[in-house]
Amino acid sequence: MKASDRIVKSIKSILKSFVPYNLGVKIRGGWQKFMGFYYRGNNVYCPYCGQSFKRMLPGGMEYKVIEERDIVGGGYRDNIVCPRCYSTDRDRLIYLYLNHKTSVFSQPIKLLHIAPEGPVRALLRKYNNIEYYTGDKFTEGYNDYYYDRDIIQMDITDIQYEDESFDAIICNHVLEHILNDRLAMSEIYRVMKPGGWAVLQVPIARSLEKGLEIETKSNKEREDLFGQFDHVRLYGLDYPKRLEQAGFKVNILNPAREQWPFDLKKYAINEEENLYVAQKL
Ligand SMILES: [Zn+2]
Secondary structure, eight states, rough: OOHHHHHHHHHHHHHHHSSSSHHHHHHHHHHHHHHHHHHHEEEEEEEEEEEESOOOOEOOOOOOHHHHHTTTTOOEEEHHHHHHHHTHHHHHHHHHHHHHHHOTTTOOOOEESSSOHHHHHHHHOTTEEEEEEEEOOOTOOOTTTTTTTTSSSEEEEEEETTTTOOOEEOOOOOOOGOTTTHHHHHHHHHHHHEEEEEEOOOOTTTSSSSOOOOOOOOHHHHHHHSSSSTTOOOTTTTHHHHHHTOEEEEEEEEETTTSSSOHHHHOOOOTTTTTTEEEEO
């Protein structure tokens, strides 16, 4: 983490300690409205807030390992974060998948969203055909105004729902935080109905044939090794195989390569990022 990022982080945590939650949510909302107005334009479009902007905000953290290991979708990048609703390039990629490849927005569906991204959650909740469940494991450092208070506590390695409960599961950028990710994968498989699907995005190091897992308790070491202080491994090109070992059939999709009928530049997605969709047959 850069020194400036650390300073911003500590200012935020000091503010959070005395600004009441509801007031914090309001201040954040006001700031986002202002930013949305300030950046208004016609170059990029965010499907979550339905607004167009001259560009997205930069985002991501700068770590050496991200370049060294060729980690897709990591590192500091320009044109990433929606100024109005804070959707990221990853979130907009998910939208393109949901819109183009699923019937989430039109057919009755029971969907579990694990560690929900705010803009994605807000959009899915608007649809009456979606029976929407959401859970997260709250730990220190994850008490941001970004999170709703009605998200239920969930341990992904011990999901509290019965077998074959859900038609669809969205669980993005979670597995790299989980020590026993194989157990998490088998839990996702267990609660999924046959014929169901899950979007299971993780950072992938394209330089690694096989994922990297080194046990360490040091945040600094994890930053250096995996690109983030709270990641416990770095997935490599064998990630789909790991999902297959949990029982899934894995489809790897890429909107740019497959020429999906969207102006991808307009959505400001990372065209290098693949979608990993796991199916239970
Ligand atoms: Zn937006």
